[in-house]
Amino acid sequence: MAYENIIVETRGKVGLITLNRPQALNALNSAVLGELLVATRAFDADDNIGAIVLTGSEKAFAAGADIKEMQTKTYVDVYLGDLFSGWEDFTRTRKPIIAAVAGYALGGGCELAMMCDFIIAGDNAKFGQPEITLGVMPGMGGSQRLTRFVGKSKAMDMCLTGRMMDAEEAERAGLVSRIVPVGELVGEALKAAAKIADFSLPSVIMNKEAINRSYEVTLAEGLRFERRVFQSMFALEDQKEGMSAFVEKRKPEFRNR
Numbered sequence: 001m002a003y004e005n006i007i008v009e010t011r012g013k014v015g016l017i018t019l020n021r022p023q024a025l026n027a028l029n030s031a032v033l034g035e036l037l038v039a040t041r042a043f044d045a046d047d048n049i050g051a052i053v054l055t056g057s058e059k060a061f062a063a064g065a066d067i068k069e070m071q072t073k074t075y076v077d078v079y080l081g082d083l084f085s086g087w088e089d090f091t092r093t094r095k096p097i098i099a100a101v102a103g104y105a106l107g108g109g110c111e112l113a114m115m116c117d118f119i120i121a122g123d124n125a126k127f128g129q130p131e132i133t134l135g136v137m138p139g140m141g142g143s144q145r146l147t148r149f150v151g152k153s154k155a156m157d158m159c160l161t162g163r164m165m166d167a168e169e170a171e172r173a174g175l176v177s178r179i180v181p182v183g184e185l186v187g188e189a190l191k192a193a194a195k196i197a198d199f200s201l202p203s204v205i206m207n208k209e210a211i212n213r214s215y216e217v218t219l220a221e222g223l224r225f226e227r228r229v230f231q232s233m234f235a236l237e238d239q240k241e242g243m244s245a246f247v248e249k250r251k252p253e254f255r256n257r
């Protein structure tokens with residue numbers, strides 16, 4: 001597929017997607033959404049890919065939904081078209097997606113980063129849900145994921161004041177896994193993704209699924225789910241290989257079985 005709004009590359013066993021609308025600070029429109037879904041589905045189906053990195057430019061991961069595209073929409077347009085429902089497909093990607101965020105991650109940009117599995121931030125990253133400044137509110141999970149990730153008080157502060165938080169505050173709040181110098185961001189994200197891609201793919205996917213499940217069920221149900229998935233791993237050849245390699249003091253050779 002010819003991509004116009006994203007750059008799609010393969011780096012070893014890692015799929016790298018770079019948002020590429022610099023003229024609009026990577027504002028997210030329906031074309032970007034469509035291309036992102038095609039690219040992530042392709043990487044999910046590619047047996048040679050074990051993890052995905054999503055990034056933008058040093059100035060902007062994504063400055064939000066495309067305001068110019070939304071400006072003239074009517075209630076009937078967005079209600080009958082179920083605006084933004086397509087993004088749920090993005091969260092159904094089974095392989096891990098690391099968001100490498102530099103610069104602005106605002107509105108839909110922050111929401112897109114939160115839909116990924118973890119965020120590595122450049123030291124110039126700025127996160128925010130400034131939708132209230134436009135007379136609206138987050139529409140792609142910002143009021144739900146941000147509240148779960150950083151707590152009600154900080155989520156309410158950010159959504160009601162529209163203020164941004166820098167990388168340091170985002171890491172303290174738990175929104176971001178770690179901060180690296182912006183010039184090293186993509187390299188560090190690719191390194192983390194390559195490490196994940198070297199592990200057993202069924203085990204990686206089970207880990208991702210169990211952690212995501214913790215936001216959907218009670219603790220008791222989540223512990224039960226985790227235990228059942230852990231027990232099922234003893235059917236994997238890779239469990240035998242991983243534990244045998246440790247005992248035999250050698251590097252495991254996982255075969256994704």
Ligand SMILES: CCCCCCCCCCCCC[C@H](O)CC(=O)SCCNC(=O)CCNC(=O)[C@H](O)C(C)(C)COP(=O)(O)OP(=O)(O)OC[C@H]1O[C@@H](n2cnc3c(N)ncnc32)[C@H](O)[C@@H]1OP(=O)(O)O
Pocket residue numbers: 023024025027028029030031033063064065066067068069070073083084104106107108109111130131134137138139140142
């Ligand atoms: C009908 C739509 C269908 C879409 C389907 C798929 C879309 C998926 C998106 C889902 C999102 C869910 C809903 C989301 O919660 C809602 C939002 O995200 S609302 C938008 C929130 N973001 C903002 O409010 C940030 C707006 N931008 C700014 O405040 C500033 O640009 C900045 C980031 C502080 C940077 O300021 P500056 O450095 O001064 O740069 P400029 O302002 O001059 O910007 C440069 C250039 O980029 C254009 N631009 C910037 N942000 C956007 C944007 N969000 N949409 C469109 N264009 C944007 C800006 O207009 C400039 O372009 P120019 O005017 O020079 O042509």
